[in-house]
Amino acid sequence: xxxxxxxxxxxxxxxxxxxxxxxLMSLGIAIISLLLLASKQIEEKFTRxxxxxxxxxxxxxxxxxxxxxxxxxxDSPTGNISMEEANRLTRSPLVKSTIPLSMGDSYQGYRIVGxxxxxxxxxxxxxETGKVFSEAMEIVVGxxxxxxxxxxxxxxxxxxxxxxxxxxxxxxxxxxxxxxxKTTNSVLDQVMITPLESVWAVHDxxxxxxxxxxxxxxxLEEKQSLTNEHHGEEDSKEITSLLVKFRNPVMGMMMARxxxxxxxxxxxxxxxxxxxxxxLLGVGVDALKWIALVIIIVSGLSVFVSLYNSLKERKxxxxxxxxxxxxxxxxxxxxxxxxLIISVVGFLFGIxxxxxxxxxxxxxxxxxxxxxxxxxxxxxxEFYLFFGALLIGLLAAxxxxxxIYNINISKTLADE
Amino acid sequence: MISTQxxxxxxxxxxxxxxxxxxxxxxxxxxxxxxxxxxxxxFLHLMALLLKPTSGNIQINDQEISRLSVSKAADFRAKNVGxxxxxxxxxxxxxxxxxxLLANYLAGKNQAxxxxxxxxxxxxxxxxxxxxxTQLSQGEQQRVSIARxxxxxxxxxxxxxxTSSLDDGNCLKVIDLLRKQIQEIxxxxxxxxxxxxxKDVFEKRVEL
Numbered sequence: 001x002x003x004x005x006x007x008x009x010x011x012x013x014x015x016x017x018x019x020x021x022x023x024l025m026s027l028g029i030a031i032i033s034l035l036l037l038a039s040k041q042i043e044e045k046f047t048r049x050x051x052x053x054x055x056x057x058x059x060x061x062x063x064x065x066x067x068x069x070x071x072x073x074x075d076s077p078t079g080n081i082s083m084e085e086a087n088r089l090t091r092s093p094l095v096k097s098t099i100p101l102s103m104g105d106s107y108q109g110y111r112i113v114g115x116x117x118x119x120x121x122x123x124x125x126x127x128e129t130g131k132v133f134s135e136a137m138e139i140v141v142g143x144x145x146x147x148x149x150x151x152x153x154x155x156x157x158x159x160x161x162x163x164x165x166x167x168x169x170x171x172x173x174x175x176x177x178x179x180x181x182k183t184t185n186s187v188l189d190q191v192m193i194t195p196l197e198s199v200w201a202v203h204d205x206x207x208x209x210x211x212x213x214x215x216x217x218x219x220l221e222e223k224q225s226l227t228n229e230h231h232g233e234e235d236s237k238e239i240t241s242l243l244v245k246f247r248n249p250v251m252g253m254m255m256a257r258x259x260x261x262x263x264x265x266x267x268x269x270x271x272x273x274x275x276x277x278x279x280l281l282g283v284g285v286d287a288l289k290w291i292a293l294v295i296i297i298v299s300g301l302s303v304f305v306s307l308y309n310s311l312k313e314r315k316x317x318x319x320x321x322x323x324x325x326x327x328x329x330x331x332x333x334x335x336x337x338x339x340l341i342i343s344v345v346g347f348l349f350g351i352x353x354x355x356x357x358x359x360x361x362x363x364x365x366x367x368x369x370x371x372x373x374x375x376x377x378x379x380x381x382e383f384y385l386f387f388g389a390l391l392i393g394l395l396a397a398x399x400x401x402x403x404i405y406n407i408n409i410s411k412t413l414a415d416e
Numbered sequence: 417m418i419s420t421q422x423x424x425x426x427x428x429x430x431x432x433x434x435x436x437x438x439x440x441x442x443x444x445x446x447x448x449x450x451x452x453x454x455x456x457x458x459f460l461h462l463m464a465l466l467l468k469p470t471s472g473n474i475q476i477n478d479q480e481i482s483r484l485s486v487s488k489a490a491d492f493r494a495k496n497v498g499x500x501x502x503x504x505x506x507x508x509x510x511x512x513x514x515x516x517l518l519a520n521y522l523a524g525k526n527q528a529x530x531x532x533x534x535x536x537x538x539x540x541x542x543x544x545x546x547x548x549x550t551q552l553s554q555g556e557q558q559r560v561s562i563a564r565x566x567x568x569x570x571x572x573x574x575x576x577x578x579t580s581s582l583d584d585g586n587c588l589k590v591i592d593l594l595r596k597q598i599q600e601i602x603x604x605x606x607x608x609x610x611x612x613x614x615k616d617v618f619e620k621r622v623e624l
Contacts, residue, residue, distance in 0.1 A: 001514060001521040006507065013509035317507050323466060325494025325522040327487065410466040413501065414457045 003330070007337040010310070017306040022346045024299030029350025029389060031292035034357045035285055036381050043278070046072070049187045050270040052122060054249055055256055057081065057089060058241035063268035064277060070101055070241040071270055073111050073187050076163070077103045080238040081265055089242060089259075094251050099243040102199045105159040107175070110145045111191045112159050114199035114239070120181075122243075123188045129153050130179030136197035140179040144189040151177050159202060173202050200237055296389065299346065300396040303339050308400035311335070318404060319412035331404045339397025343389045350389075351382065417441045418463065418572045418604050423472035425458055435459050435472070438622050440604040442571070445595060448608045449615065450624030456608045459624070460576050463606065464499050465489040477571050494523035498565030498603070502577040504557035506549040512536075512560055513545040519564050528567065535563040539593055555586045559593070566597050573598055575607045579614065591617055 011018045049071055058066045059079030068075035083100070090098045099122060102114030113119070117132055120140065130153040133140055141151050151157075155177045160169050175194060183189055244267075246252030256267040311318070318331055419439035426432040433455035440446040450456045461467040463474060465481060474482045476496055484492060493499075506515045516532040536542040539559045544552055549560065558578065565573055575594065579587040591607075591614065598605045607614065615621070 001517040001527055005514070006510065006518075009509040009514075314508070316505055320501075320505050321507065321518070321522060322490070323464070323493065323499060324519055325490055325524070327490065330522075410461045413466065414461065 003334050003337055007334055007341060011338055011341060014306065014310065017302075017310075018342065021299055021302045021306060021342045022349060024295055024302055025342060025346025025389060025393075026349035026353055028292045028294075028296030028299055029347050029385060030353035030357065031295065032289060032385060033351055033354035033379075033382055034361075035288055035292070036379055036385075037354060037358050038361065039281075039285055040379060040381075045185075046274055048185065050274060052245060053243045053270055054246045054252055055244040056241055056268045056270065057086070057244060057259065057265050058268070060264060060266045063266060064273045066241060066266065066268045067270050067273040069103065070243065071187070073103070073113070073191055077240045078266075080240055081242070083237040083239055085263070085265060086239055086242045089244070092255065094246055094248065094255050096245045096247045098245070100196060100239045101241050101243065102196050102239045104240065105161055105199065105202065106163045107157055107159050107192065108149055109163070110142075110149065111163060112139070112175075112199070113191045113193050114196040115193055116195060119193060119243075120188070123184045123186045125184055125188055126182045128180045128182045130177070133178055133193075133195050136195055136201050137173060137175055138178045139175040139192050139194040139198070140181060141177055141192045142181050142189040143183040145192055146180045151180070153177055153180060173198075196237070196239065296392060299342075300392040303342055303393060303396040304400060307335060307338065307397055311400050311403050315407060315412055319407055319409045322407065322409045323413060328404050328407075332401050335401035335404065336394060336397045339393040340390065343393025346393075347386055347389045351378075417444075417478075418474070418476050418606065420463065420475075421473045423459075423462060423474065424470045425455070425462055425467060426470045432470075433458055435462070436622050436624070438620075440572075440606055440620070442602050442604055443599055445598070445605040445607065445618055445620065447614055447618035447621035448606065448624060449610065449612075449621055450608070451610055454624040456610070456624060457576055460499075460574050460606075460608045463572070464497055464574050465493045491524075495525075495568060496571050498568065498570040498573045500558075500561050500565045500573065500575040500578050502580060504549075504554070504561040506557075506560070508548075508550065510549075511546050512541065512549055512552070515549060515560065516564055516567050519567050523568050525568060531567055532563070535566060538597075539563050554581055555590075558582065558586075558590060562590070562594060562597070566601065569601045569603075571603050573603050573605045575605070575609075577609050577611065578607065579609065579611050584613065587611070587613055588617070 053071060056066055056070045058070060058077070059081050061078030065075050066078050069077045086098070086100055089095060097118065099115060099118045101119070103111060105112045120132065127140075128143065128146075130140070141149075145151065156174045157177075158169055158171050158174045175192075175198065181188060244252075246255075253269075256269065259265050259267050321331060322328065417440060419437075420435065421437050423435040423437075424433065425435075435455070438446060438448075448456065448459060458467065462469050465484065469482050472482065473480060476492075481489070481492060506512075507518060510518060513529070513532055513536075516535070517527045517529065520527045533542065533545070536545055539562060541552070541556050541559055541563075544556060544560075549557060552560065558581070562578075565575075573594070578594070579590055582590060594605055594607075607618070
């Protein structure tokens with residue numbers, strides 16, 4: 001027999017009221033915790049992938065789209081830019097390094113990214129098995145892709161045009177898997193990387209397939225490429241975008257402005273675009289946070305009302321315990337304990353619920369975007385949330401429980 | 417043992433009670449008879465230290481207790497006085513056994529499960545120990561509240577109309593049990609009642 005036992009028994013004695021209070025508390029906690037977890041992990045993921053890239057150059061279009069497609073591999077690319085222009089940029093003294101990217105094909109819903117070894121080096125990728133590509137049509141597979149598709153070194157497959165599983169297959173040329181990467185917790189896990197030349201090879205094939213004279217546009221295009229021939233083989237090629245790292249970011253910004261004004265290219269700064277995206281998302285997140293806060297406060301009110309009512313009912317019980325030697329402070333603690341138990345149980349349920357929610361969300365997100373969440377980490381903010389929940393439980397219990405100090409023992413015992 | 421001298425209590429200057437002197441030794445019983453409104457419960461609450469007398473003295477075991485502070489009075493009551501109320505009341509959410517052990521706990525004593533078991537057997541509700549108190553009949557509940565008053569082995573048992581809700585058979589049975597129990601623990605028993613059925617059972621009595 002102790003205070004804890006009495007208070008748990010009191011709570012169990014009113015299962016409906018108790019579960020309602022716990023349910024409300026855990027719902028509020030779950031929503032806030034889920035928001036914290038999701039936004040934290042999305043932010044982490046976004047910033048990790050963006051690290052070391054000062055600017056992305058691509059075809060004109062939405063800068064956010066350019067960032068999403070080139071860095072996070074989740075939106076369609078904006079269009080193509082010529083390799084010649086890309087090379088001119090790369091040679092600029094302001095630029096420290098560049099990584100060319102060429103997207104547009106996929107295999108089983110996973111993107112094939114044409115690039116070079118610098119792209120792998122950028123994410124500090126290490127090989128689980130195999131080695132880096134050395135010629136066209138060799139391909140290196142990200143950890144998650146390899147796991148989900150069961151790809152191994154030595155496997156062959158042909159890609160599809162576009163990012164749907166139903167896209168046109170490029171059947172003539174097959175990719176050969178030469179390496180599987182270790183998990184990097186970056187976008188690299190969800191893509192396959194091949195030399196730029198592979199992408200060009202696959203699409204040259206497409207042109208031949210169309211046949212001469214079949215399409216006026218194609219004929220025109222070919223003429224154009226004939227006149228361009230003196231620029232050299234490489235310069236007539238196209239890529240999707242270029243990831244740029246500056247020697248000096250401030251000078252780089254000026255360069256970005258001049259590119260945007262004076263060429264057919266557009267530049268986008270990852271940090272700015274991502275902040276814009278988070279600002280947009282933030283409105284929704286804030287609204288949800290307020291809703292969750294209101295739910296938690298309602299849970300506090302529910303604790304308040306149920307204790308207030310039960311104290312009226314249990315007035316005699318309290319007087320009885322007082323006459324049996326209990327001090328008023330002891331009984332006050334007893335009632336506080338009931339509020340605390342509801343808070344703690346509600347918090348634990350809420351945290352479990354949010355983990356479950358995040359897990360099912362990540363299942364969903366992974367299928368659609370090949371993004372996964374690290375489900376089990378406990379956040380610092382959740383400790384604050386815990387103390388917040390305790391505080392609300394304590395306050396809600398303390399106010400009605402103060403009535404203990406006003407009970408007239410003799411009168412209460414004599415009245416009934 | 418318990419004794420009182422010149423005890424008075426006033427709720428308001430107009431509503432004032434003067435109580436007769438009496439003394440009740442260990443293992444003795446004392447009946448205090450009075451009609452409604454004569455201050456029976458007030459008298460009992462004074463002896464139980466739930467109320468402070470306006471004037472006069474009370475001694476339990478030769479210790480003057482009428483001037484004790486609130487917290488000392490609560491401690492003294494928990495250890496030395498067992499109270500049986502008119503209607504049996506319990507902590508609703510606890511089992512019969514836990515309600516008995518609660519008296520140990522609140523008095524700051526060791527929780528004597530065996531004593532509780534023993535009391536339950538001699539008062540005839542041993543098979544109900546794990547039940548909730550509301551599942552018991554009125555008579556059974558009254559016996560549980562007797563056990564609760566006895567479990568800390570107090571020197572004085574105060575009973576407020578312990579038989580008023582019981583039929584004749586149960587009434588005599590309860591009084592019999594009470595007398596037997598106080599013999600066992602060596603306590604004094606003071607019964608406050610308007611129940612005329614008890615008149616002939618007690619040798620010593622005071623009328624209000």
